[in-house]
Amino acid sequence: MSSADSTEIEKSEDSSPVYEFEKSLSDSISKKFSNVEIAYVKQNRIRVNVKKEEIIDVASFIRDELHFDHAESVSGVDYPKDKQIEVVYHLGSYTDPLLSKQILALATRTQREDNPHPGNDSSKLPSLCDVFPSVSFHERECFEMLGVYFDGNPDNRRLLLPEDWADIPPLRKDFAIKGR
Amino acid sequence: MSQKLPPGLQLEKVDDRIMTLNVGPQHPGSGHMRIILKIDGDYIVHCDPDPGYVHRGEEKMAEYRNYITNIPHLERPVIHDSCNILYPYCLGVEELLGLEVPERAKYLRVIAAELNRCVYTEYWLGIYGIFLGHSTMFMWPVGDRELLIDLLDKMTGARVTHAYFVPGGVRNDVPPNFEDVCLRQVNYFEKRLKEYADIFYDNPILISRTKGTGVLSREDAIKLGTTGSVLRASGVDFDIRKKEPYDVYEELDFQTNVLKEGDSYARSKIPWLDMLESCRIIRDALQKMPKSGSVRIKLKPKPKGGDTEVYHRVESGRGSLGMYIVSNNKPEPYRLKISVPSFRNLIAMPHLLKGELLGNLPPVYWSLNYWPVEADR
Numbered sequence: 001m002s003s004a005d006s007t008e009i010e011k012s013e014d015s016s017p018v019y020e021f022e023k024s025l026s027d028s029i030s031k032k033f034s035n036v037e038i039a040y041v042k043q044n045r046i047r048v049n050v051k052k053e054e055i056i057d058v059a060s061f062i063r064d065e066l067h068f069d070h071a072e073s074v075s076g077v078d079y080p081k082d083k084q085i086e087v088v089y090h091l092g093s094y095t096d097p098l099l100s101k102q103i104l105a106l107a108t109r110t111q112r113e114d115n116p117h118p119g120n121d122s123s124k125l126p127s128l129c130d131v132f133p134s135v136s137f138h139e140r141e142c143f144e145m146l147g148v149y150f151d152g153n154p155d156n157r158r159l160l161l162p163e164d165w166a167d168i169p170p171l172r173k174d175f176a177i178k179g180r
Numbered sequence: 181m182s183q184k185l186p187p188g189l190q191l192e193k194v195d196d197r198i199m200t201l202n203v204g205p206q207h208p209g210s211g212h213m214r215i216i217l218k219i220d221g222d223y224i225v226h227c228d229p230d231p232g233y234v235h236r237g238e239e240k241m242a243e244y245r246n247y248i249t250n251i252p253h254l255e256r257p258v259i260h261d262s263c264n265i266l267y268p269y270c271l272g273v274e275e276l277l278g279l280e281v282p283e284r285a286k287y288l289r290v291i292a293a294e295l296n297r298c299v300y301t302e303y304w305l306g307i308y309g310i311f312l313g314h315s316t317m318f319m320w321p322v323g324d325r326e327l328l329i330d331l332l333d334k335m336t337g338a339r340v341t342h343a344y345f346v347p348g349g350v351r352n353d354v355p356p357n358f359e360d361v362c363l364r365q366v367n368y369f370e371k372r373l374k375e376y377a378d379i380f381y382d383n384p385i386l387i388s389r390t391k392g393t394g395v396l397s398r399e400d401a402i403k404l405g406t407t408g409s410v411l412r413a414s415g416v417d418f419d420i421r422k423k424e425p426y427d428v429y430e431e432l433d434f435q436t437n438v439l440k441e442g443d444s445y446a447r448s449k450i451p452w453l454d455m456l457e458s459c460r461i462i463r464d465a466l467q468k469m470p471k472s473g474s475v476r477i478k479l480k481p482k483p484k485g486g487d488t489e490v491y492h493r494v495e496s497g498r499g500s501l502g503m504y505i506v507s508n509n510k511p512e513p514y515r516l517k518i519s520v521p522s523f524r525n526l527i528a529m530p531h532l533l534k535g536e537l538l539g540n541l542p543p544v545y546w547s548l549n550y551w552p553v554e555a556d557r
């Protein structure tokens with residue numbers, strides 16, 4: 001969007017810009033983990049899709065080797081057609097000045113149940129609380145809004161919803177707003 | 181030596197000493213939020229924040245409305261800072277739709293965003309004053325805030341819920357004499373701000389209540405992912421306006437305020453320093469702004485985003501505010517996640533209050549620059 005970085009951008013043959021620094025970050029991840037899919041590399045934004053079994057290893061690598069040190073947000077996205085729920089961690093860095101513009105989206109997917117029983121069904125993911133303590137409240141929110149239980153999060157209680165909420169998790173696509 | 185007690189009496193167990201205390205959700209000091217405390221005498225041994233009393237489902241509502249009709253309701257979580265919460269949304273939608281914002285609109289956005297930052301911070305400061313029993317510090321900021329609200333009223337046509345930012349620019353141009361009025365008001369406002377130091381920030385009572393309470397170390401601030409004034413009061417130099425400049429912040433002359441102490445005093449001082457910096461930014465922007473030109477791109481009705489996703493963030497009055505928009509070729513976003521600074525800073529609260537005196541709850545809690553409505557969305 002801004003023109004300041006345009007000098008650093010080289011045009012590749014198919015005329016889409018190549019972002020060298022972002023590419024080097026994503027390459028170091030894909031070199032270490034062969035099953036990881038790099039979804040896109042844009043200016044200051046990288047997205048990495050991983051299997052849920054691998055997410056703790058990849059997150060630890062991102063923290064220890066690439067120096068991303070905190071999570072900005074954790075978003076759950078519901079995909080009823082794929083029968084999957086996706087959880088996206090947006091990671092940033094305060095300590096490394098080279099990374100201050102970068103946001104790395106680490107995404108993983110889990111199974112989606114048609115009749116959810118939050119906490120007692122197969123919609124489970126390993127928690128990243130031990131790797132990034134900043135995700136704790138975000139994961140709590142994701143649990144109540146989409147029904148994804150985070151194994152290893154010390155606190156999986158309700159956060160924003162009323163204590164007597166008895167309906168399905170409200171950010172799932174099959175939860176409809178009245179009159180819409 | 182075993183202690184002999186009179187019949188019918190027994191020694192107190194440790195667990196009996198612990199009392200659970202609910203602060204809120206109707207308490208004027210908690211704002212629509214409950215803090216569940218466990219106290220031993222006057223000391224807080226455990227703190228469990230319980231937000232959610234003003235959860236309105238903004239993210240769900242956004243999935244049902246198109247990119248333009250989302251604007252008025254998305255500013256509701258924090259109406260005092262409504263320009264800043266719409267800022268990342270507009271930047272995101274502009275990237276989705278491939279829009280280039282006119283130069284004059286970029287400057288108008290910066291001016292509106294900085295005015296809004298001051299309006300929010302004045303409101304926050306007023307409540308901070310009344311929290312600490314300093315009623316003059318409630319009257320002054322709330323009175324001075326009116327000056328800026330008048331300016332924003334002239335600019336946008338509404339006192340608080342402006343809905344001024346739209347994808348592709350701003351909703352309308354400013355009236356002809358706006359530059360002069362704005363400069364005059366901002367200069368007066370800056371003079372007033374400097375008087376706050378005499379009555380509040382140099383006040384020995386404020387200093388004795390806030391210095392050294394609720395200290396957040398640099399390492400913890402980073403580890404807990406705090407943002408904005410909380411982070412910068414702990415010695416981390418991170419301001420999105422400097423680190424990932426958006427619109428025209430790169431061309432403007434300002435600095436970031438960083439303090440090293442990490443206590444409640446530092447956290448309460450950073451927003452005030454930011455307001456002084458905002459005055460500089462507004463003056464600079466007024467000078468560099470093109471004197472005429474378009475302020476808005478005309479859009480087709482119900483524009484569709486591509487099959488992609490964006491994440492944009494700005495520095496709001498409380499810290500980094502991010503919007504994650506997932507689009508699937510429809511006029512409505514498939515998913516919109518608002519990553520709000522209040523919610524991120526809330527994680528620090530149990531950490532800071534553990535071991536504090538109960539009387540230190542208000543200065544520590546409100547120094548987190550927390551806005552309950554925004555955290556709940």
